[in-house]
Amino acid sequence: MTRVRVVSALVVLAAGLFGATSAKAAPGDLDPTFSGDGKALTSIGVSSYGNDVAVQADGKIVVVGGSDAGAGGTTRFALTRFMPDGSLDPSFGGDGMVTTDFGNVAADAVALQFDGKIVAVGGQAVARYLPDGSLDASFGAGGKVTTDFSVSDVKVDRDGRIVVSGYGGGGLVLARYNGTDGSPDASFGVGGTARTDFNRGVDTFPGGIALQADGKIVAVGSAPGLDGLGDLAVARYNGDGSLDTSFGQQGTQITDLGGDDALKDVAIGPDGTIATVGRSYCFECSSTTLVVAVYTPDGSLRGLSLTDVDGTDSGSSVAIQSDGKIVAAGGTIDDFLVARYDSVGNPDPSFHDDGVYADVGVRTTDFGGADSAGGVALQPDGKIVAAGASVTYGADGSAVSRIAVARYEGGSISGTAPVNSSPPTVSGTAAEGQTLSANAGAWTGTAPLNRSYQWRQCDSAGANCLDIAAASATTYAVAAADIGHTIRVRETATNAYGQGFADSGATAVVNGNAPVNSAPPTISGTATDGQTLSLNPGVWTGTAPISRSYSWRRCDPSGTNCVDIAGASITSYVLVAADVDHTIRARETATNGYGQSSVESAASTLIKAKPGTIAGTVRxxxxxxxxxxxxxxxxxxxxxxxxxxxxxxxxxxxxxxYSCTASASGYRPSTRNVVVSAGQTSTANFTLTGP
Structure with missing residues (x-):
């Protein structure tokens, strides 16, 4: 009898009830609607194998791995797509299978884009395929981007950017590429790349990555401990590629199980729980156990389970159901191994073979060879899909590997994660200073649903969107920095079973505002011929930069019927004789890229002529x-x-x-009429009669 040993070391214990299983199909049973018996085997070339799996929105199953051409041949990327019933999909590559030569390497991981494109990675290649299996020529060079490190996993973030992890320079490497063309995302790390060695000074080996709803990235792997053996390593990064110092010990968390330990994959639960899977090798007992380590969102170890079926067990992939249960896949010495745990890592007793592993939540599947699962994925209906390889040996000892896929019943799930049925919309005018409003979309899923919003600035075509800082209300005041861009709002719906998001359509391209005057210019100075008047600028709103120009205007005494004064276009004006008995106004014109507006000052007082002087002598x-x-x-x-x-x-x-009189004590006064001309001196001499 196969020996079963489960060690469960829980840091925090959680109470809860497992859902009831169906009388017809127990959780973990092979699904007979898939390939007749729940299992499918297929070959590409002489030998082929699966390393990862993903389920499309239409239920089709994509498996990636490698295909070997035989003696003297090379290993190629191998992609296989199955219909929901387990048959090969003829719309993919003509027969459901595609191979691509990227230099003797296999595909290790796969991610699906929202538009149906498929991203596969392996070796130093990141490749993107169209839904029909052909390479996407718009991505990189002919559908491929070449990295300077060895790639191990890939995810597509909510902005359509491609995030990969791998090994290079002795440490864990993350890189992010723009989803439009595969170019490095310059906003991430240094030139699109971030590197971490967990401060161990020696090689750190990468596993998988997972993306949080807030854009942070969780990566796992193995970091050598002080004893030289591998420890479980987890790191979390901010969206810009820097380590998130709020996680673990300044961004990383190391867990030493006492053996040679490594994490291979990671998944994020609806509540932010981080579930990881890998293996631990015990030198003293010469056995390997499957490890499931569960961490809280801050990096604290919450639960730990070691699953030992036959001493050769390891975990390769992990997923989290909408009810929070953790599904791990890997292998024993000869079979697929699929295990299920509760949200803190306790084995799920409802997930078992008929009494054989009743206490440990384990299922094994025999494809007739030496079998191992490399990837696991969940369908929306809760069914579990595992993919890997089945190796058989000929009489001469030669090995032949085939791609192996199994689908399991997931059992009843008490609730469903939010699914968008109608995206949010944006109302309002797309112009600087205007307010846009988010109108909620329609969602299905188990109530209650909590909604949150994030406003996003996109290019003029509505693509390459980035979150706008501190813009998470249901309204958004359009800023000057948005001019020339479009705006979208992202609505995120969350319940106890998961999270979903949907983006609105893009607004029109944001325009600026023409100048608007809020306070007219004013005039200061003496309203007399020969004096200088000064214009004090008005106050304007509108999109910067705003340029201003000026003109002085001569008006009638009532301040109307004004005409521009030739050559008077600066902020000061020297009054001339022609202005006498008129009033003066100043016109200010403000101009920017979106329009022009003019406003005039109030009229001056009536302009007086230049004064004269009366002068003379008295004798x-x-x-x-x-x-x-x-x-x-x-x-x-x-x-x-x-x-x-x-x-x-x-x-x-x-x-x-004027009538002027000269007088002096003891003298008879003398009077005379004097006419004063503008700017002139009029002479008036007086002679007085006296002693």
Missing amino acids: KQKSGAAIAAATITCTSGYSSKTGSTGNYSIPNVPPGS
Whole structure:
């Protein structure tokens, strides 16, 4: 009898009930609607194998791995697509199979884009295929991007960017590529690449990666411990490729199980739980066990299970159901191994072979050879798909490998994750300073659903979108930085069983605003011929930069019927004789890339002529001697006194006719009429009769 040993070391215990199993199909039973018995075997070339699997939205199953041409041949990327019933899909490569030569390497991992394209990675190649299996010529060079490191896993983020992990330079390497053309994403790490050695100073070996809903990236692998043996290694990165210092110990978490330990894959649960799978080798007992380690969102170890079926067990892939249960896949010495655990790593007793592994939540599947699962994926209906290889040996000892796929019943799941049936929409005018509003989309899924929003700035075609910082309300005030871009809003719906998101359509290209005046210009200065008036600029709103120009205008006494003054186009103006008995206004014109607007100042007071001066002497009639301290008084209140020389001067007298009188103590006054001309000095001499 096969020996079964399960060690469960839980850091935090969780209580809960497992769902009831169907009377017809128990969780973990092979699904007879898939290839008749739940299993499918296929070959590409002389020998082929599967390393990873993904389920399309239409239920088709994509398996990636390698195909060998035989003696002297090379290994190629091998992609196989199955129909939901387990038959090969003839719309993919003509017969359901595609191979591509990328230099004697196999595909190790696969990810599906939202548009149906397929991304496969292996060796130093990242390749993208169209839904029909042909290479996507818009990606990289003829459908392939070549890295400078060995790639082990791939995911597609919510923005359509491609995130890969691998090994290079002695450490874990992450790289991110733009989904449009495969070019490196310069906003990630250094030139699109981030590297981590877990501060061990020696080689760190990568496993898989998973993407959180907030854009953070979780990577797992193996980091050598102080004893030289591998330890479980987990790291979390921010969206820019830097380590997330809020996770574990400054971004990394190391777990030493005492053996030679490694993590191979990772998945993120609906509540942010991080589930990892791998293996632990015990030197003393010469056995390998499947490891499931569960971490909290902050990197603390929450649960740990070691599953030992026959001492040669390892985990290669992990997925999390919408109810939080963890599904791990790998191999024993001869069979597929699929195991299920609760959300903290306790084996699920409802998932078992008929009494054989009743206490450990394990299923094994025999394809007739030495079998091992490399990847696991979940269907929306809860069924479990595992893919890998089945190796048989001829009489001469030669080995032949075939791609092996199995589908299992998942059992009843009490709820469903949110699924969008109608995306959100955006209302409002796409212009700077305007407010856009998010109108909720329609979702199915188990209530209650919580919704959140993120506004995104995209290029003019609505692609290459990036989250806008601090823009997570249901409304968004369009900023100057959005001009020339389009805006989308992303709605994320979350419930206890998962999370989904949907993007609105793109707005029109955001325009700026033409200048709008909020305070007109003003004029300062003396309204007199020869004086200088100054324009004090008005206040404008509108999209920067705003340029301003000016013109001075001569108006009638009431401030109307204005005409531009030739050559008067700066912020100051010297009044001339032609302005006398008129008023003056200043016009300010503001211009930007979106329009032009003008506004005028209030009219000045009536412009006065340049004043004149009344000047002369006061002398004695008989002797002609100067009379000092004589007073000269003119109408309108203008006056002056003579000095010791008998001279006087009355400045700033407006043009006109005046009656002026000179008087002095002991003398008879003398009066005369004086006409003052603009800017001129009018002479008025007086002689007084006296002692």
